[in-house]
Amino acid sequence: MSKNGLSLLLFGIITSIVNGPVTAHDDAPDVPSMSARYRLEVTDEECRTRQGPEWWLIRESSRVVTAIPALDQAEVWTRDADTGEVTLERLFHAQRRVIEYTPGELRTRNAEPDWHALGSVLDPDSLKTLEATGTGEWRGRPVTMYRGTIGGERIEVDWLSVERLPLRVDRSTRRSRSVLTLLALDPSTQRASDEVQRVTPLYIRLDSADFGDMESDPFVQAVEALDGRNRRWAHGGGHVHAHAAH
């Protein structure tokens, strides 16, 4: 379990982007399967810039995988085609453990994701609150540029409109700046999936509902401490909003 500050920062930024309000998006178009590699750079108020590890997104119609290969960790979100219910598996390869979150547990933790935001890094609806300032292209793919302010942050998004993924997300306040940049894009998801989802039968599978009975387990303690620092799970109402990245 890494306690690397930048990794936590990266995690916090990504979750703060992804964990928007739950919205149905039933009318959202199907998005193409894709694997994408990103890197995050964070500049603090003393102008020190730190580069985070690569962050991967693997997107298929009923599955979204996010991974930080340098930490040997991944998250696998799966949506049931019939019920639409979403489950989460968090993979910790170094510890050979998998944590499962059932739909009911995700509901209880107020952590049901916006599926389309999950597969697009950020909520596509949030783009509507920004101003489209221009167009361009990246490796032959059309790009739309958005600019604006959300929650006191200045946001710049270069958006791959066909792939429905950001090419770049630049978020800044007076005190800090973070830039998430796309490094590579691949229509094939197989290779990346194989690399981050290499779970063997000897992995121990934990139901997150059992954490309360596992407080003395060092692994559970570490995960809960990490989640606590990142304020991973939102509260149901009356939440004092805070993200580790800010």
Next chain:
Amino acid sequence: MKHPIVRKTCALAVAFAVTGTSFVPAAFAAQPATGGPESVQDWWTGGQNFIRQGKQLYANTRRAKNVILFIGDGMGVSTVSAARIFDGQNQGKKGEEHMLSFETFPYVALSKTYSWDQQTSDSAPTMTAMVTGYKGREGQLSVNHTTTRGECDAAVIASKSLPTILEQAAAAGKSTGVVSTARITHATPAATYAHTSVRDWEADNNIRAFEAAYGLPAGSCTVKDIAAQLIDVSPAVRASLKVAMGGGRSYFYPNSVFDPENTSSRGVRTDGRHLPNEWVSTRGGASSAKYVWNKADFDAVNPASTEHLLGLFERSHMQYEADRNNGPTGEPSLTAMTEKSIQMLKKNSNGFFLHVEAGRIDHAHHAGNAKRALIDTVEFAKAIKKAYEMTDPNDTLILVSADHSHVFTIAGYPARGNPILGLVKEVPNVDGDPVENAVDSLGLPYTTLGYANGPGWRGSLPTNSAVRPTLTEAQTTAVDFLQEATVPLGSETHAGEDVAIYASGPKAYLVRGVMEQNWIYHVMKEAFGF
């Protein structure tokens, strides 16, 4: 100033209103803003009825034909009180005067839940105490407290094993059953039929992982996993165990077999055993034994023609009652499972032992989510009511208790009938004044229900000056609301105070005073006459 007394009297006449024969300050003469429906006489009548019923009690010294042990996992006294109010308010009452089904049982005691090595226990040693008569160690199931942590030699475990009330009932020719909304391999139900030094060894892959983690040769641990123990029970238990229902399906399937419901998932067993198939094949085949995994198949089971029923309705724990899909592809309620179990077990004229656990009260509390915990508690009370109605209180001992409590509190001075999940609204200082939210020293409202620790903590970070949130009634009564917690923890914790025991039926009078938790077993043993 010549007649000061008269002038003072006049002033009083302005300030007081006449109510009957007494003088009451006008400011206090309005109707109370809150209060119950009772007349003055009702309080007296209720008390006298209670005394009359008590005088009619007699010690039922008969042997029990049947014993049913209901455990609300984590159902501390505060959970019972809150669930009582919640259920009553859902029925249109004020709530506080309401009674859950088992609260009308004639005998009640307190149970001390510490284990041999824990002041505040987990479910493994507490259930071990209740079904074996001995207090045990943290995380261990139905083995004595001299058992080494991680002991995985089957012979050693056998030598340390403690016979359970279920095994003894089986040996006496009674039918037996185990029902839970948690995994059927989870600590509480598992303690009735399994013996192990590690409660987490629910499937063989966990034992293989243990070997790998500690550098033991693969396969060197000979103790069986809990799911396998449910199938590979002694001949007496195999014949006796008519019903096993709950969650935990993935622990019974080999990792080569896809789950029938969640088709993207597979079982976790590495030994290739398909335990549901074995359940059927080793218990007379499909003509007498059945395995079901959804509500439609469960509903189709005919208790009269089914001898052995295994129901595994989720890969892991069953759904919270609040989330349960009641359709054909969903899962049965705890009440329905209890009813079906008793229908099957009653076929044995020698009687039966049944354990029923509401396993998810505990999980909802761990999540800091009171509403789901209360909904599961109310469903638990319904299951007990059904069992009571289906059995004869003269020959069936029903015990209701909890394995441990939670740090769950009912706080403040809410007025009578205040929504139990809502914000605290106190009785106004002046009758006739509107009921308003009570506020803390910061001027912010707060909820009646809360936790001493857990994920509901909302304290400030250095970047945020807010100390507490501004809550609204709509937020706090939502099913997903997490009550505030004082100490930030990823999971809310168990609590160490006593829990209650409620008893009805033969030898129920032995449940009295403050009891050690393991004495519950001795009451059941005495009732059965073993």
